[in-house]
Amino acid sequence: MPKIVDADDRRELVADAVYQVIAEHGLTQASLRNVAKAAGLALGSVRHYFDNQAELMEFAFRVNSERIHLRALESLEALEQEPLPLERGGLLEKCAAVLEELLPLDEIRRADAVVHMEFMLDARTNAGLTEAAQDDYRATGAVVGRVLLQLMESPLAQEALVPIDEAERLIGLLDGLSLRMVLQPAWAAPEQGRATLRRHLDSLLIPNAAPLYGV
Amino acid sequence: MPKIVDADDRRELVADAVYQVIAEHGLTQASLRNVAKAAGLALGSVRHYFDNQAELMEFAFRVNSERIHLRALESLEALEQEPLPLERGGLLEKCAAVLEELLPLDEIRRADAVVHMEFMLDARTNAGLTEAAQDDYRATGAVVGRVLLQLMESPLAQEALVPIDEAERLIGLLDGLSLRMVLQPAWAAPEQGRATLRRHLDSLLIPNAAPLYGV
DNA sequence: TCTTTTTTAGCACAGATGTTTCATGATGCC
């Protein structure tokens, strides 16, 4: 019998090499040869686990997308377990903590966000990625929607908020913040991203005489 | 003397071909040959006006960025000429009209936004575009900042708003909305983008018993 | 040790890309 290698492990190892190349040099440099080099494998080895380049890219995209959303979902379920804090600060902190998993606040999340952006944009013109992109949209919408529903259950929440509209606004803000923090880290630092997110969530609650994140 | 062709016109014509290719097939397909084909020129002709591919790409990027910001600046200067409306609806409409120039609300702005996104993301790993990207950031910041200052001069504006923080939030929202409207037009329609923008601006004003864009 | 199957490595091909070089065409002034 031959040498047994866990094929799934190998596929994830190759996917990691894809992230590395994309994060450092962009999607255009994610050729099979460059990926193989980054993974420390031969071109033939990579092709042994993925028939096409298209298959490799879709796989890497899905692993990336799932990793991001799983991180957020774990945090989200912790939030949904215990009752929501009644005070303003605790409530904001709980909700922000979940959504922060979607922002590039450290090196790990930053690499994830970069790769995610490149894939999403590529999916616009790459038919092999449209399906994965759709799934990604649904996953993001589910996470943000659930956080928002939690927040709006609080007596502190403003009335007359339309969940779908606010989800659209919040997702837009998260995407835009991610983009800016990824592309212009000098102007959009992690601390600023966290503060911006909290300020936005705060604006969904009833007005407060002493704003939390003012001057 | 030879045939005289306005070199600048020709360069803009080639840049237009770049947009066309990028908008339809993505930045990866914007090769010199594809661009030449889209422009109806021979490869040699394109290279006659641009020494490098890098030069062509930076030129196309700058023209695209300037076009977007010029559109917004024209609208902005019209806003700054006359005194601001005192009523809530008029004020919001004036400010939103300027910022809408940055959103992909019609086919022209949509193509501009797509090309803009692709260039910005590429600039992250393409040294030849970083300078142009920096200029683009400054231009966007200037437009959004001036609109925000106008809005905050109104007696309707909430107090204790920190201009820089709100600019960051607004730019993030605009970028995110653009991204979503470009990538998922089915979920993020122009009307929804316009409404989301207005709802955000409305939230910067003092609370209103009868919200403009409610249910 | 031999066998069998997986894994790895390598070569070769066709296509695309940026770039260089050179030849041809077109044009308007002398």
Added chain:
DNA sequence: GGCATCATGAAACATCTGTGCTAAAAAAGA
């Protein structure tokens, strides 16, 4: 008309890409 000068076109080169095919290497059972 001739001709200098720009515009255009085409061919060739080196490089990189994905992919197909083949052979070596490796490992675990017989």
